[in-house]
Amino acid sequence: MKTYFKTFYHWxxxxxxxxxxxxxxxxxxxxxxxxxxxxxxGGVSLFLFIIQVVTGILLLLYYKSGEELAFESIQFIMSKxxxxxxxxxxxxxxxxxxxxxxxxxxxxxxxxxxxxxPREITWLTGMLMxxxxxxxxxxxxxxxxxxxxxxATKVGTDIAGVVPVFGKPIMVFLRxxxxxxxxxxxxxxxxxxxxxxxxxxxxxxxxxVLIQRQGxxxxxxxxxxxxxxxxxxxxxxxxxxxxxxxWLIVLNLLAILAVFFPWELGKKADxxxxxxxxxxxxxxFLFMFQTLKYxxxxxxxxDGEIFGILLFSAGGLLWTLVxxxxxxxxxxxxxxxxxxxGLFVIFYIIVLTILGWTA
Amino acid sequence: xxxxxGLNTVNVKKRDFLKWILSGGLVAFVGSxxxxxxxxxxxxxxxxxxxxxxxxxxxxxxPKDSGQIVKFGSKPVILIRTVAGDLRAFSATCTHLDCTVQxxxxxxxxWCACHNGKYDLMGHNISGPPPRPLNEYRVVVQGEEVFVxxxx
Numbered sequence: 001m002k003t004y005f006k007t008f009y010h011w012x013x014x015x016x017x018x019x020x021x022x023x024x025x026x027x028x029x030x031x032x033x034x035x036x037x038x039x040x041x042g043g044v045s046l047f048l049f050i051i052q053v054v055t056g057i058l059l060l061l062y063y064k065s066g067e068e069l070a071f072e073s074i075q076f077i078m079s080k081x082x083x084x085x086x087x088x089x090x091x092x093x094x095x096x097x098x099x100x101x102x103x104x105x106x107x108x109x110x111x112x113x114x115x116x117x118p119r120e121i122t123w124l125t126g127m128l129m130x131x132x133x134x135x136x137x138x139x140x141x142x143x144x145x146x147x148x149x150x151x152a153t154k155v156g157t158d159i160a161g162v163v164p165v166f167g168k169p170i171m172v173f174l175r176x177x178x179x180x181x182x183x184x185x186x187x188x189x190x191x192x193x194x195x196x197x198x199x200x201x202x203x204x205x206x207x208x209v210l211i212q213r214q215g216x217x218x219x220x221x222x223x224x225x226x227x228x229x230x231x232x233x234x235x236x237x238x239x240x241x242x243x244x245x246x247w248l249i250v251l252n253l254l255a256i257l258a259v260f261f262p263w264e265l266g267k268k269a270d271x272x273x274x275x276x277x278x279x280x281x282x283x284x285f286l287f288m289f290q291t292l293k294y295x296x297x298x299x300x301x302x303d304g305e306i307f308g309i310l311l312f313s314a315g316g317l318l319w320t321l322v323x324x325x326x327x328x329x330x331x332x333x334x335x336x337x338x339x340x341x342g343l344f345v346i347f348y349i350i351v352l353t354i355l356g357w358t359a
Numbered sequence: 360x361x362x363x364x365g366l367n368t369v370n371v372k373k374r375d376f377l378k379w380i381l382s383g384g385l386v387a388f389v390g391s392x393x394x395x396x397x398x399x400x401x402x403x404x405x406x407x408x409x410x411x412x413x414x415x416x417x418x419x420x421x422p423k424d425s426g427q428i429v430k431f432g433s434k435p436v437i438l439i440r441t442v443a444g445d446l447r448a449f450s451a452t453c454t455h456l457d458c459t460v461q462x463x464x465x466x467x468x469x470w471c472a473c474h475n476g477k478y479d480l481m482g483h484n485i486s487g488p489p490p491r492p493l494n495e496y497r498v499v500v501q502g503e504e505v506f507v508x509x510x511x
Binding site for chain 1: 405435437473488
């Protein structure tokens with residue numbers, strides 16, 4: 001058996017010089033320090049993305065898009081298809097955990113200032129993937145065509161519509177018409193299973209190649225103190241095995257969540273029903289949703305909602321561009337302001353999410 | 360390029376000309392590829408049957424102190440019968456972010472569940488985020504039958 005494997009390896013190696021790659025992997029090290037734990041969240045997010053691709057493809061085998069078919073096809077998956085309930089529940093739970101781990105990954109990179117030169121592009125691709133992940137969440141939420149999703153989509157696309165000048169055409173493009181209808185469902189289905197995964201995969205490729213090329217970032221203070229004599233662990237196999245162990249734990253956690261807290265399907269969407277009391281968006285949109293409730297209808301000359309949308313857009317843009325205005329970290333100096341801004345953002349998100357949840 | 364050589368000047372001019380032709384051609388080509396794609400993305404406007412009036416039902420079937428959603432073409436309209444027995448109809452689409460409103464008996468107002476917007480029974484926005492009042496529709500009672508029609 002071993003000789004067969006060797007012959008096969010040799011055959012490949014002769015043609016594509018595998019030896020270089022093996023050498024490269026052998027030389028890859030992961031720094032060890034008291035913040036090392038945060039290195040695992042990128043890997044967990046990657047694992048969750050892979051689960052989404054696999055369960056997503058499985059759901060595609062039975063899902064039918066369309067106003068008269070979508071809700072019924074998910075009912076079919078959950079009640080008739082063997083383990084359909086499990087696959088769908090895992091897909092929904094993973095979507096939420098993915099956003100959570102991606103958020104933790106993002107905040108850890110932010111607080112360590114790992115976005116500083118030379119890793120600006122890694123940060124940018126990461127942020128774009130995060131926005132795409134929100135897009136995945138928003139588009140996927142509509143696909144079961146239930147009441148909650150219907151109104152969430154009405155609100156979400158209407159928010160795009162209030163942006164001056166570009167807003168209306170974007171809203172019509174997203175909805176596939178003036179209203180949220182079956183046309184919207186078709187478009188969201190296309191975004192969710194083709195457009196977003198395509199773009200996401202390209203960005204993920206760039207993100208991962210950059211990490212291999214540049215190695216792991218280290219905290220600022222440590223870089224100065226320990227230049228040249230840091231403690232490390234080999235990526236292969238030490239770090240990889242730890243990664244895999246954690247992935248296994250995450251998979252078990254998902255199975256527990258999916259079995260004991262199966263994802264609800266709710267009531268089928270009806271364009272002529274009132275929005276149900278207690279309607280809420282997914283938890284990761286909750287802090288913005290709650291903020292919109294507090295902004296009055298008119299604020300100076302602006303409609304309140306326009307003000308809220310501009311505020312969040314500007315905030316998101318500043319956050320994404322942090323490697324370009326945080327000059328201090330780029331020079332290798334400590335920048336307390338960035339840390340305080342990050343703490344404020346976390347505080348704001350947590351408080352508003354709790355308020356939204358209990359409201 | 361400036362040169363006294365007559366031949367070269369002609370060449371430069373010729374090259375400029377080719378540059379313009381080629382880049383212009385490229386732009387035109389890209390445009391002719393992109394235009395159909397962009398135009399395809401824009402959903403065609405579908406002609407809807409213009410609805411001017413719908414029959415809701417019998418007056419005796421509409422209890423006092425209640426509200427219901429009525430299909431008005433493709434749009435939802437809320438028909439309210441007040442405690443006093445008056446009938447009023449408004450667009451049921453919240454002026455804030457497009458959710459569908461409902462009648463709340465407990466505070467005798469029109470309420471939107473999405474962002475806690477409130478309107479009084481004349482359709483005026485009274486609290487929460489809605490920026491404008493709800494559009495009013497006309498309610499006509501002919502004999503026993505109740506009709507909702509556009510407020511022209």
